[in-house]
Structures are given as structure tokens and as C-alpha cells.
Amino acid sequence: MRLLIAASLPALLFAAGCAAMGGNGAGPAPPTLAVETLTLRMASGVNSDWPVPVELVRVPDPAALDQLLEMNAAEWFGGGGEAFRIANTDALYDAWEVVPGTTTGPFDIRVAGRYNGVLFCDVRAEEPPLAVPFERDGDVLVSIGDEGCSLAGGCASRRAGLLSVSWGGGTCTGRTLQRPDYPTRVREISFDVAQGANGDWPVSVELVRTPDGSLVDTLLDTDTAVWFSEVGDEFRNANPDVRFDSWEVVPGTVAGPYDIRLDERVAGVLFCDSQGSFGPILLGPDTAVIVEIDSGGCEVIGRARPWSW
Numbered sequence: 001m002r003l004l005i006a007a008s009l010p011a012l013l014f015a016a017g018c019a020a021m022g023g024n025g026a027g028p029a030p031p032t033l034a035v036e037t038l039t040l041r042m043a044s045g046v047n048s049d050w051p052v053p054v055e056l057v058r059v060p061d062p063a064a065l066d067q068l069l070e071m072n073a074a075e076w077f078g079g080g081g082e083a084f085r086i087a088n089t090d091a092l093y094d095a096w097e098v099v100p101g102t103t104t105g106p107f108d109i110r111v112a113g114r115y116n117g118v119l120f121c122d123v124r125a126e127e128p129p130l131a132v133p134f135e136r137d138g139d140v141l142v143s144i145g146d147e148g149c150s151l152a153g154g155c156a157s158r159r160a161g162l163l164s165v166s167w168g169g170g171t172c173t174g175r176t177l178q179r180p181d182y183p184t185r186v187r188e189i190s191f192d193v194a195q196g197a198n199g200d201w202p203v204s205v206e207l208v209r210t211p212d213g214s215l216v217d218t219l220l221d222t223d224t225a226v227w228f229s230e231v232g233d234e235f236r237n238a239n240p241d242v243r244f245d246s247w248e249v250v251p252g253t254v255a256g257p258y259d260i261r262l263d264e265r266v267a268g269v270l271f272c273d274s275q276g277s278f279g280p281i282l283l284g285p286d287t288a289v290i291v292e293i294d295s296g297g298c299e300v301i302g303r304a305r306p307w308s309w
């Protein structure tokens with residue numbers, strides 16, 4: 001649900017422009033960043049596998065922000081939230097209900113104007129979580145855990161809690177994107193799993209693709225067993241622009257091909273959690289690959305003409 005502010009869009013844009021120029025003639029004010037999109041991610045099993053209500057509240061008045069920060073999630077989703085709405089008709093509200101084991105978004109939440117923001121997440125914790133000050137801009141990821149919500153992605157706001165937003169602003173990434181030195185153009189992937197591989201237990205496989213070449217060394221330095229622990233989840237939360245494709249394949253079977261094409265320049269790193277595997281594999285330029293898994297581990301075989309950039 002979103003309540004629209006009463007002023008017209010041109011007036012708001014004019015006001016934001018005046019603020020950016022500074023009010024004392026001493027030159028432009030320090031630039032502020034723009035929140036643009038919001039993605040919500042919740043792992044399976046969180047909140048005892050019950051959906052979690054999440055609400056982003058934005059207010060133009062710092063005094064209203066102080067009121068929000070004094071509330072916890074139980075109070076907000078009880079009578080406190082409704083009372084606040086009645087008293088603050090110029091606030092903006094964006095609400096979602098997130099199901100365990102899902103990622104939803106990104107949602108375009110750009111608006112014109114300057115706002116302070118907080119996030120409420122109604123998880124079933126022993127102590128109801130407090131409001132989370134919204135202090136990140138750009139493309140923001142909300143991760144929902146048993147203790148509440150945390151923010152990642154984008155970059156830190158230059159003014160804590162301030163959401164200074166205007167249409168057409170550039171996405172904040174916090175750093176310069178480095179193009180991959182060894183991109184992959186894989187479009188389909190298949191699996192050939194030998195009988196007896198991995199002690200006849202299913203094998204977890206994950207393909208990680210990123211447009212940022214600076215992340216490739218981090219991935220290649222990550223041990224496979226470590227990746228399939230909480231480290232992989234932490235990497236996902238910190239890098240919402242990365243693409244993840246996951247499979248669980250059974251010994252004695254052939255699976256695929258699966259269409260996994262992406263229309264952008266990315267590097268691809270494959271993690272294969274089987275006995276005998278020595279680490280992640282950097283994919284080459286082939287457009288189709290077969291992942292062969294046997295008692296010696298995993299091997300990636302190119303089965304199509306290499307793609308030339």
C-alpha cells in the first residue's frame with residue numbers, strides 16, 4: 001500500500017533541485033544518494049516457515065522519524081501503525097508479505113522528494129525487532145532472518161537515514177564495475193552423473209555468474225564445502241546483482257540440458273559438492289557445457305563452439 005503525497009510532482013522536483021543547489025549561495029550542497037529498487041530475500045525455515053509482513057515507512061519530518069524509531073514491529077503491525085497513518089498523511093508506505101524460501105523483487109520504489117525511512121519486519125522473535133533505520137541507497141537487498149531484517153547492496157547513505165530520491169537518478173553501486181577478464185557465454189548446461197559418484201549420495205551443484213570481474217577471485221578462492229555453508233548465503237546477501245543457478249543431481253542419471261542464457265557479459269564459477277572435487281571451476285567461453293561427475297569429482301566439458309566477444 002502506498003499513500004501518495006499531496007504536492008504535485010513538478011513542485012517536488014523543483015524543491016529537490018533547490019535543495020541540491022544549497023540555500024545560502026555558497027555553492028552546491030553535498031550530493032545525496034537515491035534509493036531505487038528493493039529486493040526481499042527469505043531463506044527456508046525462517047520464522048518457523050511462516051510468512052513475514054515487511055513494511056517500509058518514509059516520512060519527510062524528522063520528528064515523525066523519531067516516533068517510528070521508538071516502535072517495535074509488534075507495535076507497528078498492531079494499533080501503532082494505524083494510529084501513525086492517521087496522524088501522518090504525508091508519509092509513504094510500501095508493504096509486502098514474504099514467504100520463506102523465496103526472493104521477491106526488485107521493486108521500483110523511487111519517489112520525488114526527501115524522506116527519512118525505517119523498515120519493520122514482523123518475525124516471531126522472543127523480543128519483537130525494533131524498526132530498522134533505512135540507511136542504504138541504490139539497489140537495496142532486504143534479508144529476513146529469525147531475528148529480523150538486515151540491509152545490504154547499494155551503498156551507505158551519505159546522510160544517515162535520509163532517502164533523497166528523484167526520478168532518473170543513477171543507481172548507487174558503491175564502486176566501479178570491473179568487466180570480467182574471462183567471460184562465459186554458456187547458454188545451456190547438462191549433467192552426467194556416474195553410478196556410485198559421491199558415495200551414491202545426491203550432489204549439490206551451483207553456478208554463480210557475475211558481471212563484476214572483481215568478484216571472480218573471491219569466488220575461486222572459496223572452498224566448495226565452505227561455499228555450501230553460510231558463506232554462500234552471505235555472498236548472496238552482499239551481491240544482489242549476481243545470478244545463482246542451483247541443482248541437486250542423483251548418481252546414475254543424466255539431467256538437462258537446462259536453458260541458462262543471460263544477455264550480458266558475465267564470468268561463471270561452478271561449485272560442485274561431490275567427493276573428489278578440489279574446488280570451484282571457472283567456466284570457459286563455450287555456449288554449452290556438460291558437467292560430468294564421477295568418483296574423481298566434477299569436470300566441465302565444452303560441447304559447443306566457443307563464443308567470441
